[in-house]
Amino acid sequence: MSLKDPNVVNPKRAKRVAIVVSNPAVSATSGWPVGFWWSELTHPYYLLTEAGYEVEIFSPNGGKCEADGISDPRDASGYSASDLISMGFIATPKLVTLVANTRKVSEITVKDFDAIIVAGGQAPMFTFDNATDLHRKFVEFYEAAKIACALCHGVAVLRYAKLSNGEFLAKGKTVTGFANVEEDFADNAMWSMNLMPRDKHIMPWRVEDELKKLGANYVQAGLWRGFAIRDGNLITGQQNFSGEETARLLLETLGR
Numbered sequence: 001m002s003l004k005d006p007n008v009v010n011p012k013r014a015k016r017v018a019i020v021v022s023n024p025a026v027s028a029t030s031g032w033p034v035g036f037w038w039s040e041l042t043h044p045y046y047l048l049t050e051a052g053y054e055v056e057i058f059s060p061n062g063g064k065c066e067a068d069g070i071s072d073p074r075d076a077s078g079y080s081a082s083d084l085i086s087m088g089f090i091a092t093p094k095l096v097t098l099v100a101n102t103r104k105v106s107e108i109t110v111k112d113f114d115a116i117i118v119a120g121g122q123a124p125m126f127t128f129d130n131a132t133d134l135h136r137k138f139v140e141f142y143e144a145a146k147i148a149c150a151l152c153h154g155v156a157v158l159r160y161a162k163l164s165n166g167e168f169l170a171k172g173k174t175v176t177g178f179a180n181v182e183e184d185f186a187d188n189a190m191w192s193m194n195l196m197p198r199d200k201h202i203m204p205w206r207v208e209d210e211l212k213k214l215g216a217n218y219v220q221a222g223l224w225r226g227f228a229i230r231d232g233n234l235i236t237g238q239q240n241f242s243g244e245e246t247a248r249l250l251l252e253t254l255g256r
Contacts, residue, residue, distance in 0.1 A: 015114045015254055016054045019044060020105055020134060020154075022123035023059050024066040029204055030196060034122035035066040038073075038086040040151055041099070041119045043243030044250075046085050051256055056113075060131040062104035068121050071240065106133040114254055116141045117247075120152030120178070120240065125203050128156045135160045139169055142233060147253055151228070151237030151246045152178050153203075158236075159210045171215040175236045176229050177207035179220040182239055 021036035041057070048055050059065050070079040073087040080086065089095045108116070116138060118124075128134065138161050142148040148169075150157050155177030158170040183206055190196040211218045220238055221227035228237040228245035230253060237246035 014052055014054045016056070016112060017044075017048055017115045017117060017250070018056055018058055018108050018113045019117045019119060020058045020060070021065050021099070021102065021119050022121055022127055022154075023061045023063070025123040025127045027122060027202075028126055029200060029202060030190075033066065033069075034126065035068050036071075036119050036121035036123060037152065037240050038067045038071040038080065038090070039083055039240050040121065040154065040237075040243045042083075042086040042089040044117055044119075044247035045089065045095075047244060047247040047251065051251055057098045057102050058105045058108060059102040060105050060127065060134050062102055062107075064100045065102055067099075068123075071121065104133070105131070105137050108137050110137065110140045110144055110146065113141070113146065115147035115149060115250055117250070118150040118154035118157050119243075120150075120154035120156075122153065122202070124153045124156040125205065129160060131157075131160075135162070139163060142169060145233055147233050147235060147250055149235040149237070149246055149250055150177070151242050152239045153207060155207050155211070155236055158216070159205075159207075159214070168214045169234070170211055172217070173234055174217040174219060174229060174231045175211055175234070176218065176220050176227060176238045176242075177211060177236055178239050179223070180206055180208045181220075181223050183208075185223060 024035045027034045069075050070077050073080045073083045138157050161169040187201050191198050208218050226241040226245045228242050228249045230249050235249050
């Protein structure tokens with residue numbers, strides 16, 4: 001094996017991570033515009049680049065991506081007002097431009113990266129069924145013994161990702177993702193504010209339920225608690241407060 005082989009560990013080469021965010025969409029349940037969640041991009045980006053990693057941002061279709069409104073620290077709701085990391089990213093022209101001009105997931109060359117992270121937000125739940133290039137790339141990372149990560153509703157990718165033997169990647173794996181108790185909390189919040197009728201739900205399906213149907217060992221840490229778990233080279237994070245935990249677990253796995 002040549003020392004020029006990219007698979008040989010090279011301590012002088014910066015580790016490289018591809019972060020995937022969803023493209024803009026319209027919710028089929030609420031009719032609202034939906035996208036990715038800022039903290040699920042910015043918190044991993046911050047921790048990884050601080051550790052010397054190189055990070056590139058992709059999306060299934062490429063082009064300009066939009067975040068869910070309440071994930072923006074400037075949103076009138078105040079929901080994410082304390083998210084200073086996202087505010088710093090948004091206020092830095094060089095960084096926010098990366099979201100305005102993402103490359104297509106199909107352009108990811110797996111051998112050039114050490115890991116992939118699929119961020120969440122609301123849009124994955126309405127768009128990832130058709131994101132076949134993402135399904136393939138996620139599995140390609142996993143089967144190449146690279147680190148494959150997903151968090152929050154980005155874990156939706158596991159509903160569709162099948163190994164080369166035809167089995168679902170999630171089958172038999174210990175995983176997490178947006179929990180039913182958190183979906184219940186979000187639905188109740190919308191109902192109490194009369195933003196949705198009580199016979200409607202924000203999400204068209206639930207991550208926890210679908211992972212269990214696939215034969216995964218789904219676990220979670222409780223309502224809105226930052227949490228991530230690793231099973232081999234698969235890492236999953238529970239929700240929007242788990243970006244840091246997901247990135248730290250990736251750093252622990254790959255090293256500096």
